[in-house]
Amino acid sequence: MFPTPMLDARGVYNSAVIDKVNEGVAEMETIDCEPNPNLFESMRSFGYSLETAVADIIDNSIAANADTIRVLFNGDGDDRYIAIVDNGSGMDEDTARKAMQLAGTGTSLTRSESDLGRFGLGLKTASFSQARQLTVYTKQPGNTTTLQWDLDDVAQAQRWALASLNASETTRMLPAPVRSFMEGTDHGTCVLWRKLDRIEASIGSGPHDLDAAMRVLLDYLGLVFHRFLNPYPDDTFERITIDINGMDVTRHDPFLQGNPAVQHASGAQPLTNLADGKPDAILRGYTMPFYNKLTDKDRRLLWLTGERGHTLFDTQGFYIYRAGRLITWANWFGLMAKKEDTKYARVRIDVSNRLDSEWSLDVKKSVAIPPKAVRQMMKTYIQTLAKPSRRIVSFRGRRDNANPMAPVWNVIKDRESYRYEINEENPWVSSFVDTLDSQQCSDFSKLLSVIASCIPFNDINSHYASDEKFDETIDETMLVVKAYTLWSSYKTTHGNDPEGFVKEYSRIEPFCLSNNCKTILKEATNVQ
Missing domain, CATH: 3.30.565 (Heat Shock Protein 90)
Known part of the structure; x- marks a missing residue:
């Protein structure tokens, strides 16, 4: 049998029922139950x-x-x-x-x-x-x-x-x-x-x-x-x-605030869910510089030690702050998996302390979980933010160049796999091949194939994932000597055109990997 409804047929509260409920509450027995000191x-x-x-x-x-x-x-x-x-x-x-x-x-x-x-x-x-x-x-x-x-x-x-x-x-x-x-x-x-x-x-x-x-x-x-x-x-x-x-106590800054090499997402993104129209949180996106471009000071600020939990891969994700205090960090909350190509992406989220229950703040203030209502907005935001990080990983400090002579290494993509081989059209390689006889050319070509087949991919990936610094030092003395040789050959085929020579070879490896490449190439054209 159903209880007497609180509202009558007209939708008006039934006063008789209300009085009976109130009488029941008033008669309810209460017992003091203090917690045990234990x-x-x-x-x-x-x-x-x-x-x-x-x-x-x-x-x-x-x-x-x-x-x-x-x-x-x-x-x-x-x-x-x-x-x-x-x-x-x-x-x-x-x-x-x-x-x-x-x-x-x-x-x-x-x-x-x-x-x-x-x-x-x-x-x-x-x-x-x-x-x-x-x-x-x-x-x-x-x-x-x-x-x-x-x-x-x-x-x-x-x-x-x-x-x-x-x-x-x-x-x-x-x-x-x-x-x-x-x-x-x-x-x-x-x-x-x-x-x-x-x-x-x-x-x-x-x-x-x-x-x-x-x-x-x-x-x-x-x-x-x-x-x-x-x-x-x-x-x-x-x-x-x-x-x-x-x-x-010295600071560790996961966003390298003030570093001009850090890319900032355009503007701050508010997350609004409450009825009062005030934002639940403010999102700001950052993309870190490529690891080899970080100074020792940058690495200390980012708290990168190479240990588990302290690499760029481990520290990608959302960083949630409550009244300026960091609550939880390096977590995509299931909205995106941690990957090598997104490890440069960071999102700062500033949450008001009036939203503690919505963000499931725990007693220790070490855990906060985004409410369901704003998770889709967060997901959309990070999908856009991930693009600059992916560009950094694929770019790896190399200038984008459609010139087939530019790279020393070519990527050969087959139907279901890929491999690398040395680009014999690169002027550095081709100029050396021109000094060889036919038998030496054949032997050299075989040597290049052996080198290409023995690239230690797994070892490279392991070091890269650990954010170990790769020595990208270019022997500029070697570049100077080679620039003189290439300039002599260039004049024979293109005429005395120093500007054309500098423009072309400054975009070709390994010259383009040096910050002083244009100076080195210009000096080579000044030698008569």
């Missing part, structure tokens, strides 16, 4: 790494308008700790208590566009993922507060026992480097981790293990916060500095 132990398994945990704490420092953030640590002896300290606005006692409370600020809270917070859990989940003791010391002019969660104390008391430390207890608790920093500012916050059981389990407890982990953290923070370390022209936030035990 919830803290469960919260330790949110999947943080040391890098994502520290980055989550730094988010809070940036949200507090800090311009100096330091990660201080000691991995030796009995007093092992990690502290993240800043010169931000600090907190009063009430705000500090809410910060230590689970979900002290919920997801429905209206946040400023620059606020990097989200769930009101990050301070606790990030900290307990690495350590069993969390101490927060915060100060404002004329006011200091120190609060501490210790999981061992909570487990023993079986209640939410948040400790409040007095001045003398705080002095004993804070390591000397932390006290030194905090005494130098009248406002700021320190997040201190001790009892580093999870860190020791994952990276080791030796005197140098934490040092090694911090070197990895140095690079990670340089990527995630690179726009805060060196803001882009369209960014509205101020520059900050981050260091780890006095070593500055």
Whole structure:
């Protein structure tokens, strides 16, 4: 039997039914069901790494308008700790208590566009993922507060026992480097981790293990916060500095901002899905220069190490930023496969923090997934962006030339395969063949066939996929000598035409592979 409808035949709410429903709600029994203090132990398994945990704490420092953030640590002896300290606005006692409370600020809270917070859990989940003791010391002019969660104390008391430390207890608790920093500012916050059981389990407890982990953290923070370390022209936030035990975090820029060799897609593409008409996100496309054209500085900025995960092939894809902070990167989200011919393509996506739920932002702020409604727009965008990357791969630094004499190597395409052979019409090759007798010509032709059949394709592809730098150095002394020989032959067949000689041979390999080819060819024509 179906329940009585809420609306009558005229489409008007049935007041009798409404009253009955309200009576039922009023009579419903409720039971207080507070979480067990052991919830803290469960919260330790949110999947943080040391890098994502520290980055989550730094988010809070940036949200507090800090311009100096330091990660201080000691991995030796009995007093092992990690502290993240800043010169931000600090907190009063009430705000500090809410910060230590689970979900002290919920997801429905209206946040400023620059606020990097989200769930009101990050301070606790990030900290307990690495350590069993969390101490927060915060100060404002004329006011200091120190609060501490210790999981061992909570487990023993079986209640939410948040400790409040007095001045003398705080002095004993804070390591000397932390006290030194905090005494130098009248406002700021320190997040201190001790009892580093999870860190020791994952990276080791030796005197140098934490040092090694911090070197990895140095690079990670340089990527995630690179726009805060060196803001882009369209960014509205101020520059900050981050260091780890006095070593500055230097930026890794996946788009080589400011490098004139980077190709920029025309304009920014807004993605609009919400009813208010405001864009969900802004897309900007970039195409990196060919690998051999990158300087050592470029490679450091791009964090290219040749290791898995740090090559141009691995790092192609979308880079999603939330309020300027990099959330997830090097992922095409199934819209396009990672391929060699698209490895120079990058897309920057700036997402507003008001769209966290639509983009499925996780607690760690390390994962964001584009909503279905904008995925087709993203796919259309990258299909256009992929074209410049494919041109770079096929071009490989070689000038496009329809002249059959131009290349040293020819590509021979059969019905179902292809192969390479040396182009005997190339002037460099043909001029040498002219010096040979018939038997030598036959032997030389056989030698060229053997060379062409033994090209190490697999090895070349392996090195290319690993973004190893290929030595493209041209022996310009050899080019000079050959230019004189070719000019002498050219005058015999074409007359004394230096401009024609330079124009023709500057487009032919190997001369066209030298940046000084026109100078070399001009000098050859000046020799009488």
